[in-house]
Amino acid sequence: MVAVPSPRTWASGETPTDALLNENIRDSYRTLMRMPVAIVYRSSAQTSSNAFILLTWTTTIFDSDGMKAAGTVNRLTAVTAGVYEVVLHVDWKLINDSNGGVRWAGIMKNNSDGTTPHTSGEIGFDSNIVGSNDAVGPQTNHVVAQTFLSQGDYVQGIACSSIATDTFDGQANRTFFQARWLGTT
Amino acid sequence: MAIPSLRTWTRGELATAAMLNANIRDVPNWLLRPPIFQSSRLNNQSISNASWSVVLLEGSFINTDGMTLSSGVVTVVTRGIYDCRCQAFFQSHGTGVRGVSIDRLDVDGNFVENPVRSGELSSTSPPNENTNVLTGTALSCGKLISLNPGEKLRMMVYQNSGGALNLLGDGTHMFSWFAMRWVAEN
Numbered sequence: 001m002v003a004v005p006s007p008r009t010w011a012s013g014e015t016p017t018d019a020l021l022n023e024n025i026r027d028s029y030r031t032l033m034r035m036p037v038a039i040v041y042r043s044s045a046q047t048s049s050n051a052f053i054l055l056t057w058t059t060t061i062f063d064s065d066g067m068k069a070a071g072t073v074n075r076l077t078a079v080t081a082g083v084y085e086v087v088l089h090v091d092w093k094l095i096n097d098s099n100g101g102v103r104w105a106g107i108m109k110n111n112s113d114g115t116t117p118h119t120s121g122e123i124g125f126d127s128n129i130v131g132s133n134d135a136v137g138p139q140t141n142h143v144v145a146q147t148f149l150s151q152g153d154y155v156q157g158i159a160c161s162s163i164a165t166d167t168f169d170g171q172a173n174r175t176f177f178q179a180r181w182l183g184t185t
Numbered sequence: 186m187a188i189p190s191l192r193t194w195t196r197g198e199l200a201t202a203a204m205l206n207a208n209i210r211d212v213p214n215w216l217l218r219p220p221i222f223q224s225s226r227l228n229n230q231s232i233s234n235a236s237w238s239v240v241l242l243e244g245s246f247i248n249t250d251g252m253t254l255s256s257g258v259v260t261v262v263t264r265g266i267y268d269c270r271c272q273a274f275f276q277s278h279g280t281g282v283r284g285v286s287i288d289r290l291d292v293d294g295n296f297v298e299n300p301v302r303s304g305e306l307s308s309t310s311p312p313n314e315n316t317n318v319l320t321g322t323a324l325s326c327g328k329l330i331s332l333n334p335g336e337k338l339r340m341m342v343y344q345n346s347g348g349a350l351n352l353l354g355d356g357t358h359m360f361s362w363f364a365m366r367w368v369a370e371n
Contacts, residue, residue, distance in 0.1 A: 005213050010205035028213035050312050083221050083247055083366075104311040104323075118315040120358055124272060125323040127308045144270055144327065146223055146364040148247060160311055182366055184218045185249055 001151070002065055002080040004184060005031050036065035036080050036181040045093065045168035048161045052104070052115040055088075055157040055167065057177055067179060074113065074156050076179045078149035083182045085146050086124070088157040091174035092139040093166040100130030101162035105141035108156045109149075115158045123147050123155070138169075148185060155179060188263065188370060189215050219367040220250035220263050225359035230352040232275075232344050237286070240273070240340040240352065242363055250367075258290065258339045259363070261332045266369040269301075270327035271340045274360040276351040277310040277321030284343030285324050287363075292335035299341075301328035307346065320353050320360070331371040338365065 005028035008020065040057035047053075056073040067076045078084065090105045104127050108114065111121030118125070124145030141159065149155070157177050159167060167175050189211045192204065224242040232238045239257040253260045261267075273285040286302030303326040310321055330338070340363040344350045352361050 004217060007210040007213050009210060010202040012202045014202070016200070016205065025209055032213055032216050052311070052313060102308045102311070116313055116315055117311050118320055118360065123359060124325075125274065125320070125360070126325065127305075127311065127321075127323045129306050129308045144325065145272075146221075146247070146270070146366070162309075162312070182219075183216075183221055183249065185221070185247060 002031060002034070002036055002181075004080065004082070034064055036067060036082075037179070038063040038065065038067035038076050039176060039178040040068050040076065041173040041176040042167070043172045045166035047164060047166050048159060049164035050160065050162050052117060052158045052160040054113055054115050055159055055177065059172070061173065072154070075154040076177060077154040078151055080181060081149065081151045082184050083146065084149050085144065085180045085182055086155050087178045088124070088141070088143040089174070089176050090141045090159045090167055091169050092161060093169045094137070094139060095163065095165055097163065100139070103128045103130060103139060103141050103159070103161050105143050105157065105159040107143050107145045108158060109147055110153055111156060113156070117158065146182070186211070186215060186218070188265070218249055220252070220265070221247050221366040222250070222252045222259060223247040223362065223364040224254055224259070225362040226352055226354055227358070228354040228356050230354070231349045232342055232352055234348050234350070235345040237284070237341045237343050240342055240361060240363070242340065246359070258294065258337045259365070260335060260337050262334060263367065264333045264371055265367045266329050266331050266371050267365045268327065268368050269330050269338060269365040270325065271363040272323065272325040272361060273342045274320050274353045275307070275322045275344060276353050278307055278346040278350055279309060279321075280347055281307055281345040282343075283307055283322045283324055285326055286341045286343075287326065287328070287330070288339045288341055289330060289332070290337040290339065292337075294337060300330055301326045304343070329368065333371070
């Protein structure tokens with residue numbers, strides 16, 4: 001957990017010792033330059049066939065605060081409380097179909113692995129009609145949410161394609177999930 | 186809290202407690218708790234056909250800078266570059282397009298510009314969704330916007346299904362929302 005700095009109020013007449021300077025200047029700035037950030041992706045495809053799936057993440061690009069805890073393949077969990085920006089991006093496998101269907105994706109908070117969209121845990125959602133398409137143009141969902149997370153709160157990603165297809169198109173890290181600490185309240 | 190204005194220290198001057206507080210303590214305090222605002226349209230809002238409508242946001246869920254909200258208009262307290270985002274949730278309907286945008290207004294509430302918007306064809310409801318909500322289209326937009334004290338933002342939506350259509354809410358959750366946060370001085 002990041003110890004969110006609480007810089008001292010200096011009093012008249014006190015001596016700014018090395019310990020005070022280190023604690024209140026050095027440590028504050030060090031912390032600010034390394035606030036919680038986590039970026040994860042999955043190294044292989046998951047398939048949706050007109051049903052929402054819970055996205056799972058196998059690979060961590062960066063995780064400064066241990067949000068991708070061991071054993072929790074589908075969650076980013078707040079270790080440090082605060083306001084977070086959460087981003088889910090799904091880069092669907094391209095299909096060349098005259099009726100490409102619709103792609104949906106959502107970000108869920110404290111939703112106990114549930115995959116039903118538009119329930120109480122949902123904090124962000126995107127729908128995207130693919131329509132007539134080819135095998136080159138990207139088919140994606142991009143969802144951004146801002147939310148307050150207490151320590152232990154977690155976020156998850158869900159996704160669905162109305163036509164059976166994969167969440168992976170050629171480069172695994174183009175489907176990703178990330179969370180970034182923005183500030184305290 | 187005001188944006189810290191850092192002094193240039195000069196040789197021989199005494200670093201007083203007041204100086205240390207203003208130039209050292211207040212900087213991380215500011216960066217740790219910058220202006221952040223978030224609101225939502227919690228309940229259904231009927232949107233007229235083929236015209237842009239103001240989203241009547243209800244309440245502030247996060248508000249670290251005392252920004253005010255009135256009739257869907259958010260007034261800025263602190264100058265800066267803000268990362269502004271919104272998401273709109275429309276009732277299921279198979280006809281037409283849906284749009285969402287952010288308007289910038291001056292300190293008197295007059296329209297200045299529409300710096301960002303997005304739109305797409307209406308889509309069908311996703312499978313297995315919460316039948317109390319039944320959304321058809323969810324879309325969003327966002328941009329960095331430079332703002333000064335008193336200037337205002339509002340979230341707008343558009344639909345042309347052929348009749349009035351609801352922006353969806355269930356009274357509790359944040360399906361359609363607007364959020365902004367300070368990212369830098371302007």
